[in-house]
Each structure stands twice: as C-alpha cells, then as structure tokens.
Amino acid sequence: MAGVRAPPGFTVFSASDVPPALQEGHRPYPASEVHLMSDFRFYAELNDFLPLPRRGRSFTHAVAPHESLKHAIESLGVPHTEVGLVLLDGVPVGLQHRPLGDGGRVAVYPAWQTLGPVPAVGLADVPPRRFIADAHLGRLARYLRFAGYDTLYRNDWPDAELAALARAEDRTVLTRDRDLLMHRDVVHGCYLRAIEPLEQLRELVARLRLDARAPRASRCLLCNTPLAPAAKEAVADRLLPRTLADFDEFWRCPDCERVYWRGLHWQRLRAALGKPAGGGA
Numbered sequence: 001m002a003g004v005r006a007p008p009g010f011t012v013f014s015a016s017d018v019p020p021a022l023q024e025g026h027r028p029y030p031a032s033e034v035h036l037m038s039d040f041r042f043y044a045e046l047n048d049f050l051p052l053p054r055r056g057r058s059f060t061h062a063v064a065p066h067e068s069l070k071h072a073i074e075s076l077g078v079p080h081t082e083v084g085l086v087l088l089d090g091v092p093v094g095l096q097h098r099p100l101g102d103g104g105r106v107a108v109y110p111a112w113q114t115l116g117p118v119p120a121v122g123l124a125d126v127p128p129r130r131f132i133a134d135a136h137l138g139r140l141a142r143y144l145r146f147a148g149y150d151t152l153y154r155n156d157w158p159d160a161e162l163a164a165l166a167r168a169e170d171r172t173v174l175t176r177d178r179d180l181l182m183h184r185d186v187v188h189g190c191y192l193r194a195i196e197p198l199e200q201l202r203e204l205v206a207r208l209r210l211d212a213r214a215p216r217a218s219r220c221l222l223c224n225t226p227l228a229p230a231a232k233e234a235v236a237d238r239l240l241p242r243t244l245a246d247f248d249e250f251w252r253c254p255d256c257e258r259v260y261w262r263g264l265h266w267q268r269l270r271a272a273l274g275k276p277a278g279g280g281a
C-alpha cells in the first residue's frame with residue numbers, strides 16, 4: 001500500500017478500513033487482518049475446554065473485526081453448544097454478536113452446571129429432546145431408547161452427515177468430540193464428560209432435566225422404533241422357559257420383531273434414570 005511499508009508477512013490497511021479504536025497508535029497485525037484485543041473469562045465447567053493457563057482467570061485474546069462471538073469462543077476451544085450466557089462488558093449478547101470491540105470484557109457462562117444455578121438468561125433455545133449420538137455412544141443411545149427418547153445412532157456416520165441430519169431433524173447432538181459440536185450445522189448439542197454410559201445417561205438427564213422416569217413407551221434398542229405391547233402367547237415360542245415363568249408382560253418391536261420384557265437389564269436402567277448426575281451407581 002502506498003505510503004506505508006509493511007514488514008514481511010504483515011498487511012497494513014488504509015485508515016478507512018481500520019475501526020476507530022485502532023486508528024491511533026497504529027501498528028501492523030499478522031494474518032492480513034487487524035485484530036481487536038478482548039479480555040475473555042470462562043466460568044465453571046467451561047474451563048474444562050481450556051488449556052490450564054487460561055482456566056479460572058481473564059486472558060487477552062485477539063479477535064478479527066468481523067469475527068462473531070461464536071467463532072471467537074470456538075476458536076478458544078469451547079463449543080457453542082456448551083455456552084448458556086455471554087456478557088460483553090456486563091451486558092448479555094447473542095453468539096452472533098460482532099464486533100467485540102477493543103478492550104471489551106467477555107464473560108462466558110455454561111449452559112449447564114453440575115453445582116449451582118443455571119444462568120437465568122439463556123442464549124440457546126432449550127435443546128430438543130430428540131437425539132443423535134455419535135459413533136462412540138452406542139450404549140448411551142440404547143439407554144435413551146429404553147427411556148423412550150427418539151435417538152438415532154450409527155457407528156459409521158461421517159461428522160458432516162451426522163451434523164446435517166441433526167439440523168434437518170432438529171436433534172441434539174450427543175458426543176464427546178468437541179470438534180463435532182463446532183461443526184457449522186450443529187445447532188444443539190451436549191458434550192458428555194462422563195465416560196461410563198450410565199454416568200453419561202445421568203449427566204444428560206440432569207443437564208436437560210429429562211423426565212426419564214415418566215411413563216413413556218420404550219423404543220427398540222436396536223432400531224429406535226416405539227415398542228408395542230405383545231400378548232404372552234404371541235411371543236412364547238421365542239422365549240426361554242425361565243423367562244416365560246418369571247414374566248407376564250412383553251413388548252415387541254413392530255419393525256425388527258425383537259421381544260422385550262422387564263428383566264434385570266430393565267431394573268438397572270430404571271434405577272439409573274432415577275438418580276441425579278454424579279449420584280453414584
């Protein structure tokens with residue numbers, strides 16, 4: 001650019017390109033963009049996504065003039081699905097807010113906290129109680145089907161396909177992969193911290209306040225189809241004598257024909273659904 005010499009690897013914009021806050025004390029910025037410095041502070045569970053030096057304290061982060069809050073937060077490692085409230089200089093703002101402004105203070109609160117109240121002003125709509133689970137959450141998917149929640153699961157979905165399906169069918173993405181939650185098609189999602197599937201179920205029940213003990217027809221654990229009651233005599237030829245002796249109520253999947261009854265597995269799952277996250281087995 002005429003009149004201004006930029007060092008190698010830097011681009012200098014004309015004064016009209018530069019936000020007023022940067023026009024004084026001009027200095028060149030890398031990556032061909034002028035950046036604004038904002039102070040970020042993440043609260044509670046959101047710190048899990050940050051490197052140690054950034055946890056529990058304010059730190060300065062450079063944002064591009066046209067960068068959205070959502071992009072800035074995700075570039076720091078925190079999926080937008082986990083964010084419940086953002087204050088910019090003390091005022092609640094939406095995730096699409098821009099620009100952040102030079103010297104702005106950004107406070108980011110989680111959508112959900114294990115301890116303590118959830119912020120009263122939420123950013124996102126309530127996540128839909130229809131789910132799509134990623135390839136590593138097969139057991140959680142089956143538990144949710146058992147509890148009657150419509151849950152898609154396949155162990156071979158590419159991320160882009162899963163995210164597109166979640167958007168098209170308005171489903172909440174369940175995953176332990178934060179990159180998946182940052183996919184542009186993901187609107188609603190839950191990052192699951194627990195590794196053990198029953199703990200994951202308790203975590204989800206607590207976070208979304210699922211009424212998992214309400215009477216609701218279970219879905220087929222294999223194919224997600226709502227189960228239908230089946231007469232004992234209609235399914236007797238497919239059951240072991242011991243099962244027939246111990247149980248009188250049966251259900252059948254209208255799609256794949258699998259037969260269900262309330263055995264030990266059922267009792268375990270009911271117990272798990274009745275306990276809050278972190279409440280132990």
Ligand SMILES: [Zn+2]
Nearest residue numbers: 220223253256
């Ligand atoms: Zn089925």
